[in-house]
Amino acid sequence: MTIYEIRLANTRHLLREKGLMLKDLAQRMNKAPAQISSFAGASAFKSIGNQIAREIEHAFDLPRGYLDTPHEGHANGTVLGNTGRKLPVIGSVAAGAWCEAVDNFAPGDAEEWIEAPGPVGPNAFILRVEGISMEPKFLEGEKVVIDPSLEASPGHYVVARRMSDHSVTLKQLRQEGSELYLYAVNPNWPERIIRMSEDWHICGRARWKIVDL
Structure with a gap:
């Protein structure tokens, strides 16, 4: 997987995990829903770049760089839990x-x-x-x-x-x-x-x- 695919998989899993929709993420990031849909929606046509990745991490109160790393334990590559720590x-x-x-x-x-x-x-x-x-x-x-x-x-x-x-x-x-x-x-x-x-x-x-x- 490329870093952009990893970021997309992590973002979509975070939304599912927390029961949120794209509009909820848009509200957290203070962006228009159409902008969020462009990189996280079902028909996303833009990649999640460095700046957007850091903004998503901030919106979910996650450590810097979390979206860039595959997290084992879930079919789409990410999970909150099963850390082994x-x-x-x-x-x-x-x-x-x-x-x-x-x-x-x-x-x-x-x-x-x-x-x-x-x-x-x-x-x-x-x-x-x-x-x-x-x-x-x-x-x-x-x-x-x-x-x-x-x-x-x-x-x-x-x-x-x-x-x-x-x-x-x-x-x-x-x-x-x-x-x-x-x-x-x-x-x-x-x-x-x-x-x-x-x-x-x-x-x-x-x-x-x-x-x-």
Whole structure:
């Protein structure tokens, strides 16, 4: 397969995987539906070039270069899952140590390991949600893939560590003017806003939520 065929197969699979249509992709990329159809539709007549590939990856929150690589495990060449990479499942207490020294985390330090649902950075881990400050977005006991290699921007969900007491929290990163805040989405949580100061360090960005069935 050429790189253009790989990109097309990956894009079409992403749409099927997420139950989206071409118009949904057009909305995500802020483009006209006809433009999307020209390179991803059933009668596509244009190739997905480098710039469009990077825009699609951004629209799906995928790592740069993801569309360019065949992903084994699916008939059309791509799949989110079956990565063969297992990530440690840890609670907030262990996450404090993980944020401080990620390279020292050993296999025996986690009782549970779960296969990564997609491509992640070398220091990714799975955080088991504790508490109710992020309900209903994240429920207590749910598992969230945290990837320190991803850049965190306002609107993203992040794991942050307070240096003074090494406590760790999962919150949404928000911005007001030049100030950054950690925000609890639960409207009934008493302390919904924490101002980001030098005492706080972002350990990683939430990538996926893993739900047990």
